[in-house]
Amino acid sequence: METKNNHYFYVLECANQSLYAGYTNNLEKRVATHNAGKGAKYTKAHLPVKCVYFETYETKHEAMRAEYAFKQLKRSEKLKYIGGHQHEITKK
Incomplete structure (x- = not known):
């Protein structure tokens, strides 16, 4: 069984x-x-x-579907998608 919210689509x-x-x-x-x-x-x-960006999903399938959809976008659309919602990962 997959762990909830442990699947990430990231940029x-x-x-x-x-x-x-x-x-x-x-x-x-x-x-x-x-x-x-x-x-x-x-x-x-x-x-x-x-x-610079990530989303969490309950299943691997959902995360990979989001990744695929993102990859279909033009660069300008990708920047708009992630704009204003950026989450930079910092080392602990």
Whole structure:
């Protein structure tokens, strides 16, 4: 059984100001993995990254559906989507 609200759709801002969207069930660990150069081929080439937006979902399916929908948007639409609702993840 999946844990409630433990599924994340997240958006990273890369060093070149590009956006990268993904799914995880452990947001802080996933951002650290990206910054270690082990998260994804794209982010490895555009370090460092910072999490600028995330949403939590009850199921993996819902989070991945949100990620897919976000990826279909044009850059201007993505910026509008995340604008005003940014949550930067800080290290504890």
